[in-house]
Amino acid sequence: MIKLRSKRFCRGNSKLGSGAGNGVKGQEKGEIKWELRPGGMLVQKRESAESVGEGMITVRVSIVSKWHEISIESTSTFGELKMILSLVTGLEPREQRLLFKGKEREDSEYLHMVGVRDKDKVLLLEDPAIKEMKLHALATPCRTISV
Structure with missing residues (x-):
């Protein structure tokens, strides 16, 4: 201040x-x-009592057809939000892509600094490159090499 x-x-x-x-x-x-x-x-x-950047906010996170409401400090980073979402979704933070207002946000960006407020919506997408690697690993059978 x-x-x-x-x-x-x-x-x-x-x-x-x-x-x-x-x-x-x-x-x-x-x-x-x-x-x-x-x-x-x-x-x-x-x-006002609800000053920007102070206290807890509830963020609505959309994952395809599911919604999760996450309570988090407004001064937290998107990286911290990803860690909380990993517990809820099972996706590791490095596999997640968070979009707010149409832009992908970096892990180091603060929620309140980009304008995330109480009841705002954030879109969670699985990283397409990691998703493809997972599918490729499942499709390719393991081979053993004998020497």
């Missing part, structure tokens, strides 16, 4: 305000709390 002091840019009376309240409701002595958004934009911090 970044704290900055606000500066008054206009003098005394403004045409839009009544002049009686000289400040925004809920702010004390001109102090404003700021936050840095994922895109790099500095904005005034919201005063």
Whole structure:
């Protein structure tokens, strides 16, 4: 959290305000709390209890025709989500591809930094290369070589 002091840019009376309240409701002595958004934009911090990047969220993960609801810290990474999903699905984390908003996400990316919020949907796909290797290994019988 970044704290900055606000500066008054206009003098005394403004045409839009009544002049009686000289400040925004809920702010004390001109102090404003700021936050840095994922895109790099500095904005005034919201005063809600459900702040972005804080607490537990529930992520709905779609696997072909199945849904799983996973509760996870919003500050977790996609790699940590993959580890939890490996317990539920049986797919190892390296076999998983997670897509959010149409993009495949890297293991090191944080959920809150890419905009994952409570009840958002994430698509889980099995890595096609590993799936093909598994199928190829099952189709090819083991051969023993005698020396």
